[in-house]
Amino acid sequence: xxxxxxxxxxxxxSLSSQGNYGEVVKYVSKSTEVLAKNVAHLDTVLATLEPQxxxxxxxxxxxxxxxxxxxxxxxxxxxxxxxxxxxxVCSEEQIKYAPDMMADLCGSYADLLVAGNCAMRGIExxxxxxxxxxxxxxxxxxxxxxxxxxxxxxxxFKPALKFMDxxxxxxxxxxxxxxxxxxxxxxxxxxxxxxxxxxxxRAQYFFRVCITTPALAVSHIMLExxxxxxxxxxxxxxxxxxxxxxxxxxxxxxxxxxxxVYWDLGVAFCTNCPDxxxxxxxxxxxxxxxxxxxxxxxxxxxxxxxxxxxxxxRTFLTLSLADVANRVQLxxxxxxxxxxxxxxxxxxxxxxxxxxxGMVVFLDNPxxxxxxxxxxxxxxxxxxxxxxxxxxxxxxxxxxxNPQYVQKVLGPQEDEGPTPSSAQSTSFSIVSSM
Amino acid sequence: MASMxxxxxxxxxxxxxxxxxxxxxxxxxxxxxxxxxxxxxxxPPAQPATGGGSGSALSDVSPGNSVMASAGTVxxxxxxxxxLVILNISEHWTRQRAQEVTSEVQVLGALIGxxxxxxxxxxxxxxxxxxxxxxNIIINREYYTLKEEQYKQVFSDLDLLGWYTTxxxxxxxxxxVHKQICDLLDSPIFLKLNPMARHTDLPVSIYxxxxxxxxxxxxLLLVELQYTLATEEAERIGVDHVARMxxxxxxxxxxxxxxxxxxxxxxxxxASRVRLIAEYVxxxxxxxxxxxxxxxxxxxxxxxxxxxxxxxKFRGEFYNQCNDVALMSYLGTITKCCNTxxxxxxxxxxxxERLAMGRPAYAASC
Numbered sequence: 033x034x035x036x037x038x039x040x041x042x043x044x045x046s047l048s049s050q051g052n053y054g055e056v057v058k059y060v061s062k063s064t065e066v067l068a069k070n071v072a073h074l075d076t077v078l079a080t081l082e083p084q085x086x087x088x089x090x091x092x093x094x095x096x097x098x099x100x101x102x103x104x105x106x107x108x109x110x111x112x113x114x115x116x117x118x119x120x121v122c123s124e125e126q127i128k129y130a131p132d133m134m135a136d137l138c139g140s141y142a143d144l145l146v147a148g149n150c151a152m153r154g155i156e157x158x159x160x161x162x163x164x165x166x167x168x169x170x171x172x173x174x175x176x177x178x179x180x181x182x183x184x185x186x187x188x189f190k191p192a193l194k195f196m197d198x199x200x201x202x203x204x205x206x207x208x209x210x211x212x213x214x215x216x217x218x219x220x221x222x223x224x225x226x227x228x229x230x231x232x233x234r235a236q237y238f239f240r241v242c243i244t245t246p247a248l249a250v251s252h253i254m255l256e257x258x259x260x261x262x263x264x265x266x267x268x269x270x271x272x273x274x275x276x277x278x279x280x281x282x283x284x285x286x287x288x289x290x291x292x293v294y295w296d297l298g299v300a301f302c303t304n305c306p307d308x309x310x311x312x313x314x315x316x317x318x319x320x321x322x323x324x325x326x327x328x329x330x331x332x333x334x335x336x337x338x339x340x341x342x343x344x345x346r347t348f349l350t351l352s353l354a355d356v357a358n359r360v361q362l363x364x365x366x367x368x369x370x371x372x373x374x375x376x377x378x379x380x381x382x383x384x385x386x387x388x389x390g391m392v393v394f395l396d397n398p399x400x401x402x403x404x405x406x407x408x409x410x411x412x413x414x415x416x417x418x419x420x421x422x423x424x425x426x427x428x429x430x431x432x433x434n435p436q437y438v439q440k441v442l443g444p445q446e447d448e449g450p451t452p453s454s455a456q457s458t459s460f461s462i463v464s465s466m
Numbered sequence: 467m468a469s470m471x472x473x474x475x476x477x478x479x480x481x482x483x484x485x486x487x488x489x490x491x492x493x494x495x496x497x498x499x500x501x502x503x504x505x506x507x508x509x510p511p512a513q514p515a516t517g518g519g520s521g522s523a524l525s526d527v528s529p530g531n532s533v534m535a536s537a538g539t540v541x542x543x544x545x546x547x548x549x550l551v552i553l554n555i556s557e558h559w560t561r562q563r564a565q566e567v568t569s570e571v572q573v574l575g576a577l578i579g580x581x582x583x584x585x586x587x588x589x590x591x592x593x594x595x596x597x598x599x600x601x602n603i604i605i606n607r608e609y610y611t612l613k614e615e616q617y618k619q620v621f622s623d624l625d626l627l628g629w630y631t632t633x634x635x636x637x638x639x640x641x642x643v644h645k646q647i648c649d650l651l652d653s654p655i656f657l658k659l660n661p662m663a664r665h666t667d668l669p670v671s672i673y674x675x676x677x678x679x680x681x682x683x684x685x686l687l688l689v690e691l692q693y694t695l696a697t698e699e700a701e702r703i704g705v706d707h708v709a710r711m712x713x714x715x716x717x718x719x720x721x722x723x724x725x726x727x728x729x730x731x732x733x734x735x736x737a738s739r740v741r742l743i744a745e746y747v748x749x750x751x752x753x754x755x756x757x758x759x760x761x762x763x764x765x766x767x768x769x770x771x772x773x774x775x776x777x778x779k780f781r782g783e784f785y786n787q788c789n790d791v792a793l794m795s796y797l798g799t800i801t802k803c804c805n806t807x808x809x810x811x812x813x814x815x816x817x818x819e820r821l822a823m824g825r826p827a828y829a830a831s832c
Contacts, residue, residue, distance in 0.1 A: 410793060411792065
C-alpha cells in the first residue's frame with residue numbers, strides 16, 4: 033500500500049544520500065514487486081523522488097511504470113516528459129551501477145514511442161542516454177539498438193549515423209542483460225539506415241557483421257539481414273557477396289535455402305542480361321513485396337544497367353548514345369545519357385558526352401595519385417591501421433598475462449622462479465612456434 | 467703399384483681420351499685396390515656408382531670413377547655469381563639441417579639468371595623437390611614445371627641456368643642428377659657448396675659439363691669454372707642487412723640500419739628544435755614572453771630559407787615521391803598489422819580452444 037511505497041522512498045533516499053549505491057541497486061531490484069503492485073501511485077512517488085540525487089530509485093520506478101502502461105496520448109506525453117527530464121539530469125555515476133535497468137528503461141520507452149507513433153521525440157533522449165551509459169565511445173549498448181530503431185521508424189537518420197560511423201570495439205555487458213538480439217538488431221537496422229542514405233559499402237559491412245554472428249540456431253533477424261546482404265552486394269559490387277568463412281554453418285545450411293529467391297536473382301544478375309533479371313523479379317514479385325525489399329530490388333535492376341555501361345568502358349573508347357542504349361538494352365538514347373550523366377556525377381565512370389553528335393568518350397582515371405590530398409588520405413588510412421594494431425597488441429597482452437593461457441602454453445612445466453634469460457628464451461621459442 | 471700398372475695398360479689401349487686418364491692416374495694417391503676393376507670393364511651404369519662410393523672417399527681423381535675432366539680443360543663460359551644465391555643455398559641447407567634428425571643433409575635446387583653470349587650471370591635460385599629411387603636422386607619434374615611457371619611470372623627475363631647442391635667434391639651421383647637437368651637445358655651449370663668446409667675461402671665451386679670419350683664411351687665429365695662475385699650496391703646492402711639481422715645473438719647492426727639510425731636521430735633533433743622555436747614564437751604572440759625583435763627577425767630569416775625550391779614541376783615530383791613512400795609505408799603498416807592479428811588469433815584460439823561455442827559476438831567486431 034501507500035506505506036510500502038513510503039517505506040521504499042525513505043529507504044532509497046537514505047541509502048542514496050549515504051552514497052551506498054550498490055546497496056541501493058540491490059534493494060531496488062528486490063522491491064520491483066512492491067512497485068508493480070502499486071502502479072497507480074507511482075506518479076506521486078516520482079514526484080517526491082529527486083532525479084539527480086536518487087537516480088537509481090527514480091529509474092526503478094520509471095521502469096516499472098513504463099512496463100505497465102498503455103499508449104494513450106496523454107500517457108505518452110507525460111511519460112515522455114518525465115523520462116526526458118530524468119535522462120537529462122540523472123547522475124552518471126549512479127547509473128553506472130545499474131546499466132541493465134537503464135537498458136530496460138530505454139527499451140520500454142522506445143517501444144512506447146513507436147507504438148504511439150511519435151518516435152522522433154525519443155531520438156535526442158536516447159542519444160543522451162547512450163552517451164551517459166557508455167563506458168567509452170567505442171562500447172556498444174542495447175540502447176544503441178533502440179536508438180537506431182527509433183531513427184529508422186521516424187526516418188530521421190543523422191543522429192544515428194553519428195553513432196554508427198564509429199567502429200565498435202567492445203560490448204558493454206550490462207550485468208548480463210545484454211542480449212544477442214540487441215546486437216543483431218543494431219547491425220540490421222544500421223545496415224538499413226546506411227542503405228537508405230546510399231552508403232552501400234558500410235551497409236554491406238553491417239549486414240555482413242549481422243550474418244557472421246556465431247549462431248547455433250536460425251534467427252529471423254539474420255535471415256532478413258542475409259537477404260538484404262545479397263541485394264546490397266549486387267548493387268555495390270555487381271555480384272553475389274561472398275559469405276565469409278567465419279559465418280556459422282547455420283547460414284549455409286538453413287538460411288541460404290530459405291532465401292533461394294534472392295540467390296536466383298543474384299545468379300540472374302551475374303549473367304548481365306536485364307531481361308533475365310526482369311523475369312526473375314516479376315516471377316517473385318510477391319515474395320519481394322512481402323519482405324519489403326521491392327525498393328532494393330528495383331535499385332538492383334538499375335545497378336545492372338550501370339554495371340553493363342561500365343563494362344562497355346573496357347571495350348570501347350568512344351561510342352554513340354544510341355549504341356550504348358542498344359548494348360545495355362535501355363529503351364532510348366536519352367535514358368542512356370541520363371544514366372551516364374548520373375554515373376559521371378557520382379564518380380563511378382570517367383567520360384565526357386559530346387552533345388552535338390551524341391558521342392560518349394570514355395576517359396581514363398585522371399587521378400595521378402601525386403597530390404597533397406592523396407597524401408593526406410594515405411596518412412589517415414595509415415593512422416587507422418596503426419590504431420588497429422595498437423588495439424590488437426593490447427588485446428594480445430591481455431591474453432598473454434592470463435594465467436589460464438600461461439598454463440596451457442607452458443604445459444606441465446613447474447614454474448618455480450626460472451631465470452629471466454631462460455624464461456625469455458622459452459617465451460621466444462613459444463612465440464616463434466605460435 | 468699393381469693397380470697403377472693395370473691402369474696404364476688400359477690407358478694405352480684406350481683411344482683419344484687416354485691422355486686424360488693417364489694424367490689422372492699419374493696423380494692418383496696410392497693404395498686404392500678396388501679401383502682397378504672399374505676401368506677394365508666397359509663401364510656399365512652400376513659400376514661407376516659402386517666405384518664412386520670408394521672414389522669419393524679419396525679426392526677426386528680415380529680414373530673412370532672420377533667425374534672431373536682433365537685438369538687442363540678450360541671452361542667455355544665465364545660466370546658471375548650473385549651473393550643472394552649463396553645466401554639462399556646456405557639458408558636452405560641450414561633449414562633442412564634444423565628440421566631433420568640425421569646430420570648428413572643434402573639439398574638440391576635450381577639456378578636461374580641471364581646468359582649473354584659467353585657470359586653467364588647467376589642471379590637467383592629456388593629449391594627443387596626430389597625423390598630417392600634405389601639410392602639415386604630423381605628430380606620431381608612436375609614440381610619443377612610448376613615452379614618454372616611461377617618464377618616466369620615474377621622474373622620474366624631470367625632463365626634456368628643450372629642446378630646446385632651441397633656436399634664435398636662432386637661425384638657420380640651428381641652426374642646422374644646433372645643428366646636429368648640436361649633434359650631440361652642444353653648445358654647446365656652445376657654449383658656445389660660445401661657447408662662443412664674448414665678453409666676460409668668461399669666453399670663454392672662451379673662446374674660445367676663436357677661430353678668426353680672415356681674408354682670409347684661418351685660420358686659426361688665436369689670441368690671446373692672460374693667465377694666472380696657480381697654485386698650491385700642495392701643487393702650488397704640488402705644481403706648484408708639480412709645476414710646481420712638473422713644472427714640475433716650478435717648485437718651488431720648492419721650498415722644500412724646504422725645509417726638510417728643516424729638519420730633518424732638527426733631528424734628527431736631537428737624536429738625538437740623547430741618545435742622549440744615555434745613554441746617561443748607562439749608564446750611571444752600570446753604575450754607570455756617579452757617581444758624580442760632581434761630573435762624574431764632571425765626566426766623570420768630562417769623560415770624564409772625554406773623551401774629551397776618551389777616551382778610547379780618540383781612540387782609535382784615531390785608529391786609523387788612523397789606519395790610513393792607513403793604507399794610503401796602503408797603497405798608495411800598493413801603487413802605488420804596482419805602479423806599482429808595472426809599472432810593474436812593464434813593465442814586466442816589456444817586460450818579458448820576447449821571452451822564452449824556460445825561466446826556472444828566476440829569475433830563479429832573484426
